Amino acid sequence: MTDHVLTGTAAHVVGCDGCGLAHHALSDQHDMCCLRCGLPLHFRKPDSLNRTWALLIASYVLIIPANLLPVMKSSTLAGTEDDTIMGGVIYLWESGSEVLGAILFIASIVIPLSKLFALTYLLISVRRRSTWQPKTRTQIYRVLEAVGRWSMIDVYVASMLTALVQFGNLMSINVGAGAIAFGAVVVLTMIAAECFDPRLIWDAANQTQATTDSPKENHAV
Amino acid sequence: MVFNSLLVCEECDMLLREKPLDPGSMVICPRCGHVLHRYQPEGLQRSLVFSLTAAVLFVISNAFPIVGLTSQGLESSTSLLGMVDSLFHDDMPLVAILVFATTFLMPALVIGALIYMLLPLRLGFLAPNVAAIFRIMHLSKPWAMIEVFMLGLIITISKLNALATVLPEIALWSFVCLMFALTAAAANFDPRTFWDQVEKLQ
Numbered sequence: 001m002t003d004h005v006l007t008g009t010a011a012h013v014v015g016c017d018g019c020g021l022a023h024h025a026l027s028d029q030h031d032m033c034c035l036r037c038g039l040p041l042h043f044r045k046p047d048s049l050n051r052t053w054a055l056l057i058a059s060y061v062l063i064i065p066a067n068l069l070p071v072m073k074s075s076t077l078a079g080t081e082d083d084t085i086m087g088g089v090i091y092l093w094e095s096g097s098e099v100l101g102a103i104l105f106i107a108s109i110v111i112p113l114s115k116l117f118a119l120t121y122l123l124i125s126v127r128r129r130s131t132w133q134p135k136t137r138t139q140i141y142r143v144l145e146a147v148g149r150w151s152m153i154d155v156y157v158a159s160m161l162t163a164l165v166q167f168g169n170l171m172s173i174n175v176g177a178g179a180i181a182f183g184a185v186v187v188l189t190m191i192a193a194e195c196f197d198p199r200l201i202w203d204a205a206n207q208t209q210a211t212t213d214s215p216k217e218n219h220a221v
Numbered sequence: 222m223v224f225n226s227l228l229v230c231e232e233c234d235m236l237l238r239e240k241p242l243d244p245g246s247m248v249i250c251p252r253c254g255h256v257l258h259r260y261q262p263e264g265l266q267r268s269l270v271f272s273l274t275a276a277v278l279f280v281i282s283n284a285f286p287i288v289g290l291t292s293q294g295l296e297s298s299t300s301l302l303g304m305v306d307s308l309f310h311d312d313m314p315l316v317a318i319l320v321f322a323t324t325f326l327m328p329a330l331v332i333g334a335l336i337y338m339l340l341p342l343r344l345g346f347l348a349p350n351v352a353a354i355f356r357i358m359h360l361s362k363p364w365a366m367i368e369v370f371m372l373g374l375i376i377t378i379s380k381l382n383a384l385a386t387v388l389p390e391i392a393l394w395s396f397v398c399l400m401f402a403l404t405a406a407a408a409n410f411d412p413r414t415f416w417d418q419v420e421k422l423q
Contacts, residue, residue: 005235005252006235006236007233007234007235007236008229008230008234008235008236009234010236011236013224013227013229013236014229015227015228015229015230015231017231018355018356018359018412019355019412019413019415019416020228020229020257020258020412020413020416021223021225021416022223022224022225022227022228022229023222023223023224024222024223024224035223036223036352036416037352037355037356037359037412037416038352038353038356039356039359043234091380092376092379092380095380095383097379100375100376100379103372103376104376107372134233134253135252135253135254138232138233138253138254138255139254141232142232142255149363149366149369150369150372152323152366152369152370152373153369153372153373153376154373155316155319155320155373156320156324156369156370156373156374156377157373157376157377157380158316159304159308159316159320160288160299160304160373160374160377161377161380161381162304162307162308162311162313163299163303163304163307163308164288164290164297164298164299164377164381165290165297165381165384166297166307167295167297170295171384174311175308175311175313175316179313179316180313180315180316183315183316183319184315187319190363194363198232198233198253199231199232199233199234201233202233202234202235202252202253203234
């Protein structure tokens with residue numbers, strides 16, 4: 001990066017996250033609201049790293065019961081059967097719907113796990129003031145923010161089956177406790193991604209830029 | 222103090238000067254690639270048309286059952302709210318609230334807010350409390366998950382196909398249309414264009 005980039009923080013300008021209106025403000029000002037739409041204004045999301053860590057750790061804990069407890073219980077005359085998330089994927093795959101099985105696998109296993117790991121990596125890289133590829137890391141953030149919602153598929157499948165298959169002793173399907181844990185993981189990781197501020201990724205890059213720039217400026221003076 | 226000619230990138234904090242744009246073009250942050258703003262003069266009108274369509278489809282989608290199934294003389298069918306109700310009776314209130322919020326409440330808030338903001342604007346006056354309604358839409362948008370619910374429905378149907386005959390009902394088709402209408406309504410709504418028009422009226 002050779003061009004000098006002027007940031008909003010350096011120029012005392014803060015933009016509204018909702019409507020985009022730019023306001024003049026000092027960086028230590030608190031409790032500001034957008035004059036146009038009224039959403040809270042902040043240079044960096046408040047307490048971003050701590051909040052994201054807290055939600056992320058809660059998600060790491062909950063993803064264990066989410067995968068071990070049954071999301072669905074089916075009982076027939078022959079007996080009851082518990083289905084975990086992975087069980088549902090295997091069932092779809094073996095019954096011949098490989099494409100849907102793969103979609104469910106990606107949505108319920110790959111996306112939540114990679115989202116947790118990617119957020120952990122971003123948090124550590126920000127804490128260590130990494131200057132490596134800020135643009136790539138912002139793209140990682142953008143993707144993980146966009147795909148998180150698709151993990152909800154399994155909760156909907158279990159809910160829909162519960163509503164449809166209620167034939168008393170003959171056959172009934174019920175939502176299992178795993179669905180609560182799984183739903184909580186999806187919601188918590190969505191809030192965690194919302195609490196993380198991608199501008200923090202760029203702050204370290206800006207600072208190194210400023211230190212390498214300052215000798216030149218001194219020279220010019 | 223506000224600056225109408227400045228833009229601040231939400232993702233990397235770069236300060237940009239706003240330039241006049243051609244219709245259909247967009248402002249992309251040169252540093253991080255974030256799309257800051259899409260200039261679509263007709264976008265708000267399109268958004269209004271799609272929101273009104275979505276409102277009608279939303280009513281239809283919730284008034285009729287989504288799928289039914291028959292197997293050896295047994296029959297059952299369910300609507301969206303019927304599904305929430307059976308989750309409540311199944312002692313799963315948390316799952317019921319999650320499903321209700323993401324497939325009913327939040328989409329309804331987004332559709333309602335878009336119509337409330339755009340219809341009076343089209344007719345040439347300002348609705349009271351536009352700012353509050355804008356905030357509601359901004360906060361509820363990420364939690365409306367109709368498109369995810371549709372994919373879940375496809376998987377449910379294919380799972381049930383092994384056990385019973387699945388009959389698609391009216392609400393299933395209207396849900397598919399609702400998904401497209403809601404996505405189009407949200408994609409055509411550009412906050413900057415909207416607030417520029419609001420300020421012209423003030």
